[in-house]
Amino acid sequence: MTGSVWLVGAGPGDPELLTLKARRLLDEADVVVHDRLGCASVVQELPPTTRLIDVGKSPHHHPVPQDEINQILVRGARAGHRVVRLKGGDPFVLGRGGEELRSCREAGVACEVVPGVSSAISAPASAGIPVTHRGLSTGFLVLSGHEEVDVDQLAATAFTIVILMGMYRLPTLAPALVAAGKDPLTPCAVIQEAWSDRQREVRAPLSQIAVESARAGLANPAVIVIGDVAEGV
Incomplete structure (x- = not known):
């Protein structure tokens, strides 16, 4: 069974600035792979059954390389999970969302982008x-x-x-x-x-x-x- 990946913009951090679609997908997700910025208060509201994977980066400190993040998304989808890649702001504004979308498509994994408030x-x-x-x-x-x-x-x-x-x-x-x-x-x-x-x-x-x-x-x-x-x- 193959799942899917959604690249979801978390906006600037206020949960009320999430889009309705982002909120729904987060509630339905099996796995949420999240950043450090703009996501902390959002992930705190997720159902306790949701698996959280923190891949947050800070300036000059990237504990999880981008290539590994890409593989986490692909592996999750191939395991049949509904995977949300939660990114601060908008996934396509200095967020490397394009790289993640390309990696999913090259792996044959369905991936959809949900814009966020940059x-x-x-x-x-x-x-x-x-x-x-x-x-x-x-x-x-x-x-x-x-x-x-x-x-x-x-x-x-x-x-x-x-x-x-x-x-x-x-x-x-x-x-x-x-x-x-x-x-x-x-x-x-x-x-x-x-x-x-x-x-x-x-x-x-x-x-x-x-x-x-x-x-x-x-x-x-x-x-x-x-x-x-x-x-x-």
């Missing part, structure tokens, strides 16, 4: 920051803080810049953007642990955002917003 949009929203706003920004860029970026190109964009998991890079990225020509007075915001009772925010100009965030003790998980919209509406 922290790239929802974390700024929790602080009253729209990533686009008429007269301020007509688009936004979403970047991973783990990857190198073209600073000159980034400094030239008129779009809102949203950076996920980039707090360790902020002290070098912010001055680099200023050196590349970005206005040092560009509004910025950092939102830590959005949609939780631990949420904290810092707002400051680009030239000061790293210093003010460090002074406030902000750290990952956090979302960085650079652009005029960061002043809020």
Whole structure:
């Protein structure tokens, strides 16, 4: 008997921000393979009969390699289980969901994607920051803080810049953007642990955002917003 895999977005962590389909699939799942971010409060509400497999990653620490995660999903489905791969935010926004979908399809395992609310949009929203706003920004860029970026190109964009998991890079990225020509007075915001009772925010100009965030003790998980919209509406 062959089961199935669902790649389900958990959203930013508030269980009420799950989609109805995500909630149903979680209740019906035999196995839930979950991440660290955006999933803790969600998995606590699952039926006690659900088998939980924690494959959560933290910056520079991946206890379960991605290839092994792929195999866990395939093995579970081949054993006839209904497997939910629960991923923080949206599976296809810096979540490696595409790799997991491809692995399942190559193994002949049925796999379906259930979108989630990405922290790239929802974390700024929790602080009253729209990533686009008429007269301020007509688009936004979403970047991973783990990857190198073209600073000159980034400094030239008129779009809102949203950076996920980039707090360790902020002290070098912010001055680099200023050196590349970005206005040092560009509004910025950092939102830590959005949609939780631990949420904290810092707002400051680009030239000061790293210093003010460090002074406030902000750290990952956090979302960085650079652009005029960061002043809020």
